[in-house]
Amino acid sequence: MRFSRKLLGIPYAVFLIIFVVAPLFVLFFYAFTNGEGQFSFSNLTGFFSDPNTLGTLCYSFALAFVVTVVCLLLAYPTAYFLATSKLKAKGVIIMIFVMPMWINFSLRITALKEILTMIERNLAYYPFLNSVLGMTYDFLPFMILPIYNVIVKLSPDYGEAARDLGADSAGTFLQVTLPLSVPGILSGVSMVFLPAMTNYVVLDMLYNSTYIMGSLIGSYFSAYNWHGGSMIALILLAVICGFTLLTDSIGEGEVKRGGAML
Amino acid sequence: MSESSNIIELKHITKSFEDGFVAVSDFNLEVKRGEFVTFLGPSGCGKTTTLRMIAGFDRPTSGEILLNGKDISHLPPNLRPINTVFQRYALFPHMNIYENIAFGLKQKKTPKDIIRNKVKKVLQLVDLEGFESRSVSTLSGGQQQRVAIARALVNEPEILLLDEPLGALDLKMRKEMQLELKNMHKELGITFIYVTHDQEEALTMSDKIVVMSEGKIQQIGTPEGIYNEPENAFVADFIGESNIFNGIMTGHLKARFAGGQFETVDDYPEGTQITAVVRPEDIQITKPGEGQITGKVTDVIFKGMHYEITVQSGRYELVIQSTKSAEPGSSIGMKVEPDGIHIMIAAEHTNYFNVDMNRDQMLEFNGSVLDTKVENIIKGSRRNADNQLVASNGELIDPEKIHIIAAIEPSDIQMSDNVEDCLVQGIISDLIYMGDHYSYVINTDIGQDFIVDDEYLWNMGDLVGLVLPIDKMRFTVKK
Numbered sequence: 001m002r003f004s005r006k007l008l009g010i011p012y013a014v015f016l017i018i019f020v021v022a023p024l025f026v027l028f029f030y031a032f033t034n035g036e037g038q039f040s041f042s043n044l045t046g047f048f049s050d051p052n053t054l055g056t057l058c059y060s061f062a063l064a065f066v067v068t069v070v071c072l073l074l075a076y077p078t079a080y081f082l083a084t085s086k087l088k089a090k091g092v093i094i095m096i097f098v099m100p101m102w103i104n105f106s107l108r109i110t111a112l113k114e115i116l117t118m119i120e121r122n123l124a125y126y127p128f129l130n131s132v133l134g135m136t137y138d139f140l141p142f143m144i145l146p147i148y149n150v151i152v153k154l155s156p157d158y159g160e161a162a163r164d165l166g167a168d169s170a171g172t173f174l175q176v177t178l179p180l181s182v183p184g185i186l187s188g189v190s191m192v193f194l195p196a197m198t199n200y201v202v203l204d205m206l207y208n209s210t211y212i213m214g215s216l217i218g219s220y221f222s223a224y225n226w227h228g229g230s231m232i233a234l235i236l237l238a239v240i241c242g243f244t245l246l247t248d249s250i251g252e253g254e255v256k257r258g259g260a261m262l
Numbered sequence: 263m264s265e266s267s268n269i270i271e272l273k274h275i276t277k278s279f280e281d282g283f284v285a286v287s288d289f290n291l292e293v294k295r296g297e298f299v300t301f302l303g304p305s306g307c308g309k310t311t312t313l314r315m316i317a318g319f320d321r322p323t324s325g326e327i328l329l330n331g332k333d334i335s336h337l338p339p340n341l342r343p344i345n346t347v348f349q350r351y352a353l354f355p356h357m358n359i360y361e362n363i364a365f366g367l368k369q370k371k372t373p374k375d376i377i378r379n380k381v382k383k384v385l386q387l388v389d390l391e392g393f394e395s396r397s398v399s400t401l402s403g404g405q406q407q408r409v410a411i412a413r414a415l416v417n418e419p420e421i422l423l424l425d426e427p428l429g430a431l432d433l434k435m436r437k438e439m440q441l442e443l444k445n446m447h448k449e450l451g452i453t454f455i456y457v458t459h460d461q462e463e464a465l466t467m468s469d470k471i472v473v474m475s476e477g478k479i480q481q482i483g484t485p486e487g488i489y490n491e492p493e494n495a496f497v498a499d500f501i502g503e504s505n506i507f508n509g510i511m512t513g514h515l516k517a518r519f520a521g522g523q524f525e526t527v528d529d530y531p532e533g534t535q536i537t538a539v540v541r542p543e544d545i546q547i548t549k550p551g552e553g554q555i556t557g558k559v560t561d562v563i564f565k566g567m568h569y570e571i572t573v574q575s576g577r578y579e580l581v582i583q584s585t586k587s588a589e590p591g592s593s594i595g596m597k598v599e600p601d602g603i604h605i606m607i608a609a610e611h612t613n614y615f616n617v618d619m620n621r622d623q624m625l626e627f628n629g630s631v632l633d634t635k636v637e638n639i640i641k642g643s644r645r646n647a648d649n650q651l652v653a654s655n656g657e658l659i660d661p662e663k664i665h666i667i668a669a670i671e672p673s674d675i676q677m678s679d680n681v682e683d684c685l686v687q688g689i690i691s692d693l694i695y696m697g698d699h700y701s702y703v704i705n706t707d708i709g710q711d712f713i714v715d716d717e718y719l720w721n722m723g724d725l726v727g728l729v730l731p732i733d734k735m736r737f738t739v740k741k
Contacts, residue, residue, distance in 0.1 A: 155350070155352065157348050157350060157352035158352055158354060160317075160319050160339070160346075160348070160352070161346070161348060161352040161353075161354070162354075162365070163318075163319075163338065163339040163340050164317060164318075164319075164339050164340070164344075164345055164346045164414075165340075165345065165365050165366035165369060165413070165414075165417065166340045166366050166369035166370060166417070167340055167365075167369045168338075168340055171369060175365075176354060179356045180354075180355070180356055182356075
């Protein structure tokens with residue numbers, strides 16, 4: 001048999017079928033059946049009629065939104081500064097931002113927990129604030145790197161052309177640099193927003209009893225309510241799909257105009 | 263007042279970078295309103311740096327830039343009435359053509375309807391009517407270039423700077439754009455400052471050419487002036503093709519070079535060492551023995567408009583451009599009219615010669631291996647474990663692809679009677695007494711004249727060997 005390059009894809013295809021496609025079918029099956037194994041919409045209607053689950057969805061959304069905005073506000077100036085400065089120690093500074101990613105994240109969050117405990121005494125006082133702090137700390141590099149990558153590749157010609165045509169430095173930034181770095185912002189946002197909806201391990205480790213979507217699913221499964229848990233997972237999947245399509249459609253416009261999506 | 267006709271003056275501009283590299287040194291230039299000025303030079307000669315200082319992207323280390331008599335060297339680019347057409351266009355990819363062109367006017371808060379009119383007009387000027395809503399990436403290189411020009415021109419700048427704007431276009435497109443730019447310049451009356459390394463482009467388009475090399479102005483002049491009366495060997499060599507010879511004045515309006523006696527129109531005192539430049543088209547082919555020199559045709563190439571004929575005359579090689587062909591191998595005479603010879607006083611007498619790299623990656627000259635370390639000459643190179651020469655990136659250096667030029671001062675060369683032991687041998691063809699030493703011109707066996715200073719008197723026509731001490735040679739690597 002002639003060796004074809006397509007054969008190289010088989011291992012991953014097998015992996016995909018066993019660990020992604022098949023579980024999705026199982027998920028669908030559980031989400032739309034009841035305890036007796038009969039087809040049912042009761043899980044769906046149950047989710048949207050329960051104020052607790054709806055509240056968790058809204059809370060997750062709000063938390064993820066705030067985390068994303070805080071990350072963006074911290075990351076953009078940092079990335080911009082790193083990408084445009086002519087510092088000799090630039091490599092070292094980038095390393096400082098990347099290095100936390102080399103340390104196991106549970107260790108990092110535990111360290112953060114200890115610091116917060118020292119400041120707040122009881123972590124239960126500010127659950128929302130602590131969640132934002134923990135997630136921002138954890139996800140910040142994922143926002144910095146894509147933005148940095150886009151800005152560092154921007155030709156300095158654009159900025160010079162804008163200055164040459166009469167824009168001052170603020171005008172140059174707002175009209176040229178910022179719009180051209182949108183692709184980086186978008187990939188940063190999708191890399192932070194989506195985990196922020198679900199990553200309840202951060203919250204758990206901060207002794208945080210508030211529920212986000214991830215913890216809600218976890219609690220259903222640990223109570224052996226696989227049908228309800230599957231439905232929530234499916235709803236989350238739909239939310240994430242919708243969000244990804246949204247950022248893609250904004251990003252596509254940028255890519256078509258010559259920007260670079262990470 | 264003569265001041266008022268100069269739109270921009272550069273006075274003693276010097277630019278050095280943090281690493282100590284001097285990009286431009288003591289640059290002085292006056293540009294008249296409405297002139298088309300071209301900075302011409304090889305890459306790295308400082309022409310783009312000079313342009314960037316005029317635009318305001320770089321600040322001069324010292325010196326002043328006067329615009330209409332006022333020093334603008336510390337104004338940021340957005341406050342200068344100067345616009346630039348960038349080499350890679352730098353059109354904003356997130357804006358369409360209309361938004362790109364309107365950008366400058368928008369910064370000045372021009373009313374929308376005026377912007378619309380001006381954009382429409384300037385698009386007509388560059389022949390792109392109706393392109394307003396197209397996106398940048400759908401345009402060809404030539405169209406993008408036109409948009410870049412339109413984007414600069416719409417602001418009605420006092421000076422338009424163009425940084426090798428046609429470099430990325432193919433030959434046919436470039437020729438068309440050259441004409442169009444020239445016409446635009448005539449039509450608009452704006453001062454153009456143009457940067458190029460293409461001498462033909464410079465000669466075609468400019469009112470005034472500034473020839474630069476290694477950060478210094480070599481010559482400022484009209485295209486004709488620079489072509490016909492180059493001030494030094496660099497300019498002669500860079501502008502058009504030339505035959506360049508070392509020689510000597512032998513009398514009133516008489517010079518000897520290339521093994522012949524020539525009448526000249528430039529007069530220098532007898533005995534002056536000179537550099538003679540003869541353009542290939544100024545050499546006429548005659549019957550053997552009839553011209554000032556004779557030679558043997560070694561190569562003929564048909565170039566479309568003319569033949570390019572290479573002739574070996576004694577130890578000299580000459581290039582002739584002629585509408586008539588010649589038979590390779592045949593003997594011909596060559597005649598040059600006095601006005602076809604341009605004589606310059608030889609500024610320096612440094613001897614330059616090519617050295618080769620052999621298969622062992624050692625330097626070789628005239629059949630002898632030079633006892634030098636090549637890795638010290640080629641920057642960043644080193645010997646690997648197999649004693650092969652590698653570049654800093656680890657790749658093997660191909661001896662075929664590297665050209666090394668050695669330079670040696672006349673006073674560092676000694677003459678010797680032991681002809682066989684010397685790197686080069688030759689016959690003394692000229693000598694002048696310089697007060698404290700004699701300066702000799704030696705016709706060597708490698709087909710090149712060496713100039714040698716020696717305090718002792720040798721005789722004309724003597725066969726001598728030249729001792730070239732390796733520690734006195736300076737090597738440069740030519741890419």
